[in-house]
Amino acid sequence: MIAAFGPPALSWNLSSDLHQLFQFRFMTNAFAAGTIVAVVAAPIGWFMVLRRQTFAGHTLAVVGFPGAAGAALIGISINDGYYAFCIIAALVIAAVPRARQGGYSEESAVIGTIQAFALACGFLFVTLYAGNLNGVNSLLFGNFLGITTGQILALAGFAVVGLAVLAAIGRPLLFASIDPDVAASRNVPTQALSVAFLVLLGVAAAETSQITGALLVFALLVLPAATTQTLTARPWRSLALAVVVALAVTWAGLAVSYFTPYPIGFWVTTIAFAAYVLAHLPRLAARARVHVRAGPTP
Amino acid sequence: MTDPLNPATSEDADLHDPAAPAVRLTGGTMVLGGRTVWREVDVTVGAGEFVAVLGPNGVGKSTLIKAILGMLPLTAGHLTVLGHPAGHANQHIGYLPQRRSFDPNLRIRGIDLVRLGLDGHRWGLPRPRWRPKAGEASGDRVTEMISLVGASEYAHRPIGQVSGGEQQRLLIAQALVQQPRLLLLDEPLDSLDLPNQASVAGLVADICQTGVAVMLVAHDVNPILSYLDRVIYLAHGGAVEGPPEDVITGETLSRLYDTPIEVLRTRDGRLVVVGQPEAPAHHHDRHP
Numbered sequence: 243m244i245a246a247f248g249p250p251a252l253s254w255n256l257s258s259d260l261h262q263l264f265q266f267r268f269m270t271n272a273f274a275a276g277t278i279v280a281v282v283a284a285p286i287g288w289f290m291v292l293r294r295q296t297f298a299g300h301t302l303a304v305v306g307f308p309g310a311a312g313a314a315l316i317g318i319s320i321n322d323g324y325y326a327f328c329i330i331a332a333l334v335i336a337a338v339p340r341a342r343q344g345g346y347s348e349e350s351a352v353i354g355t356i357q358a359f360a361l362a363c364g365f366l367f368v369t370l371y372a373g374n375l376n377g378v379n380s381l382l383f384g385n386f387l388g389i390t391t392g393q394i395l396a397l398a399g400f401a402v403v404g405l406a407v408l409a410a411i412g413r414p415l416l417f418a419s420i421d422p423d424v425a426a427s428r429n430v431p432t433q434a435l436s437v438a439f440l441v442l443l444g445v446a447a448a449e450t451s452q453i454t455g456a457l458l459v460f461a462l463l464v465l466p467a468a469t470t471q472t473l474t475a476r477p478w479r480s481l482a483l484a485v486v487v488a489l490a491v492t493w494a495g496l497a498v499s500y501f502t503p504y505p506i507g508f509w510v511t512t513i514a515f516a517a518y519v520l521a522h523l524p525r526l527a528a529r530a531r532v533h534v535r536a537g538p539t540p
Numbered sequence: 541m542t543d544p545l546n547p548a549t550s551e552d553a554d555l556h557d558p559a560a561p562a563v564r565l566t567g568g569t570m571v572l573g574g575r576t577v578w579r580e581v582d583v584t585v586g587a588g589e590f591v592a593v594l595g596p597n598g599v600g601k602s603t604l605i606k607a608i609l610g611m612l613p614l615t616a617g618h619l620t621v622l623g624h625p626a627g628h629a630n631q632h633i634g635y636l637p638q639r640r641s642f643d644p645n646l647r648i649r650g651i652d653l654v655r656l657g658l659d660g661h662r663w664g665l666p667r668p669r670w671r672p673k674a675g676e677a678s679g680d681r682v683t684e685m686i687s688l689v690g691a692s693e694y695a696h697r698p699i700g701q702v703s704g705g706e707q708q709r710l711l712i713a714q715a716l717v718q719q720p721r722l723l724l725l726d727e728p729l730d731s732l733d734l735p736n737q738a739s740v741a742g743l744v745a746d747i748c749q750t751g752v753a754v755m756l757v758a759h760d761v762n763p764i765l766s767y768l769d770r771v772i773y774l775a776h777g778g779a780v781e782g783p784p785e786d787v788i789t790g791e792t793l794s795r796l797y798d799t800p801i802e803v804l805r806t807r808d809g810r811l812v813v814v815g816q817p818e819a820p821a822h823h824h825d826r827h828p
Contacts, residue, residue: 292648401788409665417660420648423637424714427609428661429630471647475698480647 252501263500272386272506274394276492279449280462282401283314285408285490287444287463288481289439291471293419296464298335298440301357302447303459305331308364310381310451315371321396323506324448332444336365336437384455384507386496397449397533404445411435416477453492462488469521489515560623561586562722562753563608568605568617577603581617581779583772585755589723590748590767592784593757595774599759600639604774605724608755609635622721631661634715638726638757641707646700650691653699655682657714662814683813685713689743705736709743716747725749725756729763737763762810787811 250262264270270527270536290299303440338352368378379385408415417425418432426432450459470483495510563585570577579599585591593601606612607619610627622629634657658681659666686695689709694702695742699710708728715723725744729737745767748754758764761784771787773780775796779785787793788811793801804812 292646319760410663412665413656413660413662417656420642421653421656421660421714422647424635424657425660427630427633427635427637429627430661475647475649475652477652478650 250501259501263497264499267404268387268389269496271389271391271394272496273493274388275389276453276496277399277489278397279396279403279453280488280492281485282404283446283450283459283462284466284484285481286404286442287488288467288471288484289300289408289415289419290443291464292416293439293465295440295443296460298353299443299463300460301335301353301360302328302331302440302444303451303456303463304357304364306448306451307317307381307456308360310456311364311367311371311378314377315367321393321452324451325396325400325445327360328444328448328451329441331360332440333437336440358493358506381451382455382457383451383505384458384510386453386499386506389452393452393470397452400445400449404442407438408442411438415439445472453506454510455507458511461511461514463491465511466491466519469514469518472518472521474526487514556574561620562589563619563621563755565619566617568604568607568619569615570600570607570612570616572603572612576776578774578776579778581774582779583779585722585753586769587753588748588751589769590745590754590764592754592761592764592768592771593722594756594759594761594771594788597759599624599774599776601774602726605635605755606727606759608724609633612787623674631718632721634718634720634723634752636708636711636715636723636725636728638730639708639711639728641704641731642700645701647698649697650695650702650707651682651828652685654686654695654710654714654717657717658682681717681719685717686710688716705732705740706741708736708780712740712743712747716752721752723752723754723756725754727757727759729760733820734772741767765811 252259261388264273285297290296299440305327308325309323309325310320311323312327313320334356335349335353338349364381414425414430414439415435417428418430422432446463452463454461466484466487467480469487470480473483474480491510491514494513495506498513499506499509560779561584564582565581565583569579581604583604583751593604595601601630603612607614608621608626609630610621610625614626618828619626621627622632683692686692689712691706691709691713694706697712699707702710712725712728715725723744728740728744731742741763744754744756744764748767756764761768765784768784770782771784773787773793773796776786777796780792780796788803790800790802793803793813799815801813801815
């Protein structure tokens, strides 16, 4: 598509760069989709990091792969496959009794089992479909070409519902996440919240998979939250900052991948990783200073 | 429609009957997973009383606290808490569970944890702090409780990075911030060093002086002995309740546990219980 118009070239003229960036419909669509996904993934990912459920989040994203491949196989919309599989998998994980503190082993094993089975199914569906290998790559590592207006509407619809639910349960969810016993004693429905959150996480994983691919969802689910939880210990401030970081990372990733031959999933992840490292630098530097002052240890 | 999280708001009138005992349990029996935890237990905690729940590991002390919160239903017996069935007046109860310390990497400030004690059960998101609604006192109440427990200095640090004693003070502030009429403290002195045990015990006694009934589960009665109104000694067969000097005696405890037990009093007034049966290897108490 790009080749027909010659490769995009970055210049020192910002307005011409921006003009190039947005001259094609597929790029404006990609920016719209990326923006929606960043706004959904960051706050839900923030709670996921706080609740130490990153493994569940990763599994939900991986489940999107057989979902999408299976949808392609039976000839329905790939996006329906993402949402259906991710939400069903969220309910399955929610049905596994969650071990209390210090006892996550059972949960991890069950989730790992689901993840392995999901990947295997995805591989089978792709083999049966006998589609081109490029398709598999974009399911796993993301693609921003050819995002349709219909897809954007679906992303926006799920985003609005997901964020509305998150806004409604936000405070009790925070309470139940960091202090489950006391929350339960105050009649906070911790079990129901935990199921609701997993479904939200399924939606976020399904949405993020469509941009970053199933294997790189953590670029938007984990990295912004992990970055801003380092920067501030004020919960709501760090949640809001995570959205800002996710937006910045997505926009930068889209722009850079437009001007370079390398894929979107790589750029979004790399930029998010750079932000994470930058956020940790002051603390690492402080630790190094303490070491230097303390002198070499024998 | 009544608020589902505060089922008792419409019945607040009976809650303010000062004569109503904070806890009244008669003939309470608890069977969990086929095992009788305790049987025929009677407990009364009057308004403003300081009562300790004692007994060896695994005897169901935490289970008793959870029954009072309505989180575990009694198998038999009758229980009212602040004049209501268990679980229906929890917004008037401050609860400090048997603790775990927080993950050192948990990036939430102590003050946020205390504030959740005030409004964490409410749906929605918090209002942005830079525009507090006129007349909103929650910020004041939170900082007031933090200074009451002497935690102002470290309340703005991440909870995982303060010491165990400091965490315990913040958690007591969290339990108090809602102005409860009953405090249920499950081993608040566990894992604290001796000076911290003494100061947290003194803090709880001061709170009790303000009219809040306190039930405190303890392993060692000594740090709180001088403040206590009554003690409850739990055993699988039942329980003995009364003033500490009547209950913590060789004779009473030997009868309760059906095994020879001696209580020694050291020169500085501390009690040493010798021969107390230790936990059968169940530990239901710790990992329910």
